[in-house]
Every structure is written in structure tokens, then in C-alpha cells.
Amino acid sequence: MADNKIDIQILSKPLSIDACYNFVLNEKCGGIDLFVGTVRRWNKGEEVTHLLFESYEAMAIKEMTKIAKTAIEKFGLESISMHHRVGQVDLEGIAVIIAAASKHRKAAFEACEYAIDTLKDDVPIWKKEFLKDGSYWVNSRP
């Protein structure tokens, strides 16, 4: 599979929707779906001040590449870009972007949803949520 179809990045600076869009855009495609995961103030009734992401970078890149390859094969995508942020992300900041491009829109929607769902299940990245009165690793509360 050509490298110019897949763009995987883990970045410690703010993510760029344009960067993901420009990577996947090409004249074979009529539909591009972008998912942008942002930091919201309220989670299960608790007030969030910011998040902190850490990754097992080498393995995260491998797992994300696996997801991208599967998405291309399964849905017939032309190209896919997956960027994940590490470090501190404030309210309304971007944690993750997935861009999927295909000839027709249905495949782009399905692939994008598949990619974010699987990323959340499999990719070794962890989120620490900072609340007004403390912090904890998400999914790891005792």
C-alpha cells in the first residue's frame, strides 16, 4: 500500500484540520469526512479544566497504521489521515483528527467512524482528566 495514502502522526503541538484535509484531498475523491475530537467542559456532571494525553508512541503509531490499512481495505478509501495530540489540551482544544477520503461519501463516513471507534479501543494513548478538585486517568479509576 503506497505511503501517500496513509498519514499517521502523534504531535505535541496543536493539531491542524487543514493538514489532515490537505493530505487526503485528491481528484479521485468526491467525499471527505473529518472527525474532530475536542475537549468539553462537562463530563458526567464533573467540570473539566483541561486534559493531559500521553502515548506509548512507537506502538501507538503501529496500531494507528493498522487501523488506517484496515479502513482503506474494508471501505475502499483513497486516503486517510490520523493525527493525535499528546501533552496538555485545554477546553475546546483538539485531541484527535481523522480525515477519510473516498470516491463516494458513504465509505468516507463509515471509515471515519470505524477509525475513531477502533482508535479509542486499541491505541495505547491515555488521557488524564483534570477537574476543579483533582485529576485521574480516564478508564482507570479504582
Added chain:
Amino acid sequence: MADNKIDIQILSKPLSIDACYNFVLNEKCGGIDLFVGTVRRWNKGEEVTHLLFESYEAMAIKEMTKIAKTAIEKFGLESISMHHRVGQVDLEGIAVIIAAASKHRKAAFEACEYAIDTLKDDVPIWKKEFLKDGSYWVNSRP
């Protein structure tokens, strides 16, 4: 329904993903889905040089607003932006952008797909496809 939840525009200049994203972004949301419809070179084996869009603008705005309101009610969106281009759009140019923001990502995906599907069925906008050897109104070939 507050006006700051819905942004509908028909524009004769290039569309901006940032404009749609910034409209829907807010601290209540964790998931934003954006659909971007672009002009592709090949359609059913024919080579496209560019497209021309025209709209019945007043009615198109009404129909798009109806879709936006339904998407908010049906999927529990926080906000939605729908921009459609008119005039000439070249290869890789953007014809339409839909941005949908919600607390959780599932609703954003579903609402975005609902909105573009319904737009394509109901909104009075027409596309003329220019090929190497002629042009025709899409869906209106004799």
C-alpha cells in the same frame, strides 16, 4: 431554537472549512463531524473539467434550515453549519461543507450523514457537469 445553533450559507466564493468548524465548536461538545464534498475528475468513466452550481437561493436556504432543525432535534446536536457553493468549482474544489457538533461522536456522524443525504434529495441546487466533450445538468440527462 436559538439562531446561534444553525449557520446556513450559499456562497459564490470558495468555502472555508475553518468557518464551519469555528461556528459549531463549543465547550459542550466532544465530537465534531465535518463532511466536505469535492469535485472529482472522473464520474462514471467520463472526465470532468469543472462544475457549475446554481441555486434557487431563497428556497434553498429554507430547505437547508429545515434540515438543520431536524438534525438538531433528531440527533440532539448542539450546533450545525451548512455551506453550499454556487458558480464554477474546479477539480478538488469544495462544493459543500456540513459540520455537526454534539456531546458524543455518534450523534455527530449520524446527523452529518443525514444532513448531506437530505440536502442532495431536497435542496433546490443544480449542478452542471462540464466534460472534455460537452456539458449537461446532472440528473437531467434526457
Added chain:
Amino acid sequence: MKVLCFGVAKDIVGGAELNIEGQHAQNVSELKEYLNKTFPKFLEYKSYMVAVNQAYANDEISISDSDEIALIPPVSGG
């Protein structure tokens, strides 16, 4: 009666606005009948819709000179 024309309908009638003199149509059905007779090329195309005052209108809807009437060929936005 003034009728706005879009897409292929504009090409068929030869302009973005069609002026129909006289009382040829009291409702949407009669308007379509008149148009198909006057511009037989409409019959070669897939059916078109009529909008009255910026809303899709079915055949029974009455029309008058004060209504905003438009011919809506199959849409193809997006």
C-alpha cells in the same frame, strides 16, 4: 403569471423567467400540462417539481399571479 426556471428548465424555456400571458393554469397540474404542451422538450426529461412560494407543491395546489412559482428539475446539489 411569472415562472422562475432553474437548471435544465432554464435551457428548455430559454431563460431564467417565463411569462405566461392569459389564464392557462389555476393549479400546479394545469401549469405542468400547459408547459409540456408549449415546450414538448419537457417530456423528454425526468419529471420536474413545482414550487409555490418557495415550498414544494403537489398537483392540487392552486396558483395565481401573486404567487412565486418555480420549476424545479431533479436537484443535484452537494
Added chain:
Amino acid sequence: MKVLCFGVAKDIVGGAELNIEGQHAQNVSELKEYLNKTFPKFLEYKSYMVAVNQAYANDEISISDSDEIALIPPVSGG
């Protein structure tokens, strides 16, 4: 044997890398047993995974000092 620790595992062992002296574990299952005994706080948390050479590994996978071993608490990216 060197073990990379992430997320809550880093807090439990008190660092991003844990050095295990001696031959305490020949496979993933034995490593988990050793860790749960040495750091009983692991038992309070949901189960964690072990990655060997950057791939998820089940209990039977053998491990040695030359492998890259990591503790993977429940992930929460995105």
C-alpha cells in the same frame, strides 16, 4: 528486565520505567503475577494489558530481557 509503564501504571510503580532484577517472569502471566504481588495497588484497578515488542501479548507469550515490555492500562485516547 525493563518494563515501560504508562498512565495509571506509571503512578502505581512510581516511574515510567520499572527494572525487575532477577528471573521473576518467563511469560506474561508470570510478569502480571509478580507485579500484582509487588504492587498490590494493581489489584484495585481494572485489568491491564501487556505489550511485548509493541504488540498486545496474551498470557502465554514468553518474555526475556531483550524484549521491549510495556504495561498498558485501559486506553483512553481520542
